[in-house]
Amino acid sequence: xxxMIKSLSVVSAIALSLSACSSSDxxxxxxxxxxxxxxxxEDFFRExxxxxxxxxxxxxxxxxxxxxxxxxxxxxxxxxxxxxxxLSDYYAEQGIQDGLFEKIDRSAIPNIGDIYxxxxxxxxxxxxxxxxxxxxxxxYNPGEIKKPITSWADLWNKDLNGMxxxxxxxxxxxxxxxxVASKVSGNTKFNEDAAFTKLKELMPNVLxxxxxxxxxxxxxxxxxxAGGPIMEMYFSQLREAVPDAQFVSPxxxxxxxxxxxxxxxGSNQKKLAEEFINYILSEGVQEKSARAKVDSPVNKKxxxxxxxxxxxxxxGNVINSLNFLDxxxxxxxxxxxxxxxxxxxxx
Numbered sequence: 001x002x003x004m005i006k007s008l009s010v011v012s013a014i015a016l017s018l019s020a021c022s023s024s025d026x027x028x029x030x031x032x033x034x035x036x037x038x039x040x041x042e043d044f045f046r047e048x049x050x051x052x053x054x055x056x057x058x059x060x061x062x063x064x065x066x067x068x069x070x071x072x073x074x075x076x077x078x079x080x081x082x083x084x085x086x087l088s089d090y091y092a093e094q095g096i097q098d099g100l101f102e103k104i105d106r107s108a109i110p111n112i113g114d115i116y117x118x119x120x121x122x123x124x125x126x127x128x129x130x131x132x133x134x135x136x137x138x139x140y141n142p143g144e145i146k147k148p149i150t151s152w153a154d155l156w157n158k159d160l161n162g163m164x165x166x167x168x169x170x171x172x173x174x175x176x177x178x179x180v181a182s183k184v185s186g187n188t189k190f191n192e193d194a195a196f197t198k199l200k201e202l203m204p205n206v207l208x209x210x211x212x213x214x215x216x217x218x219x220x221x222x223x224x225x226a227g228g229p230i231m232e233m234y235f236s237q238l239r240e241a242v243p244d245a246q247f248v249s250p251x252x253x254x255x256x257x258x259x260x261x262x263x264x265x266g267s268n269q270k271k272l273a274e275e276f277i278n279y280i281l282s283e284g285v286q287e288k289s290a291r292a293k294v295d296s297p298v299n300k301k302x303x304x305x306x307x308x309x310x311x312x313x314x315x316g317n318v319i320n321s322l323n324f325l326d327x328x329x330x331x332x333x334x335x336x337x338x339x340x341x342x343x344x345x346x347x
Contacts, residue, residue, distance in 0.1 A: 030060045033269055033276060036075070036085040039065030041294045048288050053279055057272065067212070068172065075100050075264055083267040084276060088172040089122045089130065089258040093327035096123055102263040104128055108274040111281035111299070116319055119298040122258045123327060130258035131280050132295040135313040135322060136173050137254040139238050139247050140227025141220070149227070152180045152250045156198075160205040163226040165216055168209040169341040175330045176255040177229055178337060179323070183252055192337070199345055209346075217241070231257055236293060236311055247311075249321075256313075256322040259295075290314070 037045075042063070050061045064071065064082055068091040074080040076098060087095065095101055103126040106112055112120050112129055119130040140149050146159050155164065167173040181202070182195035207225055210216045213234050219225045221241035230238075232254075235247045261280065263273045279285060286299040296313040297304075304314055313319065 030058060031269070031272070032060050032062050033084065033272055034062045034064060034080070034082045035276075036064045036066075036071045036080065036082040036264075038067065038086065039063070041292075044289075044292055044294055048292070049280065049285055053276060057275070059272065069170075072100075080264075082264045083269045084261060084273045085264055086131075086259060086261050089260055089327050090172045090175065090330060092123050092127070092260040092262060093331045095262065096127055097331060100265055101127055102265050102267065102270055102273075104263060104277070105274060108271070109278040109281070111278045114283065114301055115281055115298040116300060116316065118256065118319060118324060119258065122260055128260050128262035128277060129281065130260050130298060131277075131286075132259050132289070133298055133313050133319055133322075134257040134259065134296060135232040135249065135254040135318070136176050136229060136257050137232055137247060137249050138227065139220070139230045139235055139245055141242050142244055142246055143242075144223075144226035149246075149248050150251055152252050153184045155205065155229070156184065156202055158205075160226065162205065162207050164205045165208055165210050165219055165225050165228040166202070166206055167229060168211040169334075169338050171211050172257060173229065173231065173255070174341075175334065175337065176257075176323075176325060179255070179325060180229070180252075192333075192340075196340060196344055203345060220245075232311065232313060233296065249318075253321055253323045256319070256324045 042065070054061055064074070064080060068087055071085065072087060072091050072095055075082060075085065075095065085095070106125070115129060116133070119133055121127070122130045138149055138152070138155070142148065144163065147154070147157065149155070167177055169175070169178065178195050178199070179190055181198040182190050185191065185194040185198040187194050208219070210219070213230065216228065216230055217234065217237050220227070220238050232247055235245070238245045261277050263270055267273060281299060283299050283301040286297040287302045289295040290297040290302055290304055290312060291308055293311055300316070304312070309315070
């Protein structure tokens, strides 16, 4: 009988110990916020952006990294548990059309009122803002080109034969360059036929299309190309390879590439996700990202010196000078443009 009592005591002690461990694990287990993003400058974002938010809210941020198209397809296929997704406006519009995002409560994101009007509702009032605006312009190596480039039309100069790259039509900036061709052809409103005719004239100057910025950077660094249209946010990487490289805001105007943030439909962290969006729009976070040359600020309260602003799309005058495409129109016509591009222009 005594042995049985001792055995029961041991079993009870073990059970209590396991229960205590289980309670302790449960108590220390943190909620997660899953963020889908590109993955660039991850060390900066981990330390300067995500960590303070994690500590303030006692949560863990989990990243799902990749390019726009792949990450959006994961959401389409239901193959992820993402709460918040970063996308360019071109892909964000596709997500909206496919019904993939939650409608946001703007009253829960008061910092929207502090950002430039163009960034507040790039895809409609019901969806997420742009947390940064990048400029699509031209980068080139002046040591390889006879005449300075000042306009989009200069890319059609015959002296550039085989020396350029241009974005493919399925890339974020592909539709923008199609609009460039329409403008260079003399149209104030977009003219598809004129744009494709003008692009055919350009193709002798094009060594290769690029669909990922890394392709442009590699070709430029290796001297395979002398330049082409690219987003300004990547210019610092070009300059590392070619210190004399120049970035041009064409006289006809650069194009705005708006990187948006949205909440994925079905997320059980909608309130926390809205708090996160409000946080990344704050003056403090926007200023840190700008000073680190990671993202151009859209918060109007951020003040930068001329040196700090170099290489960034900074200030109301710059942002208002950019061309903004209607992404709803772009996505309605994208299949037709892709088919036509592949038939008439693909190399």
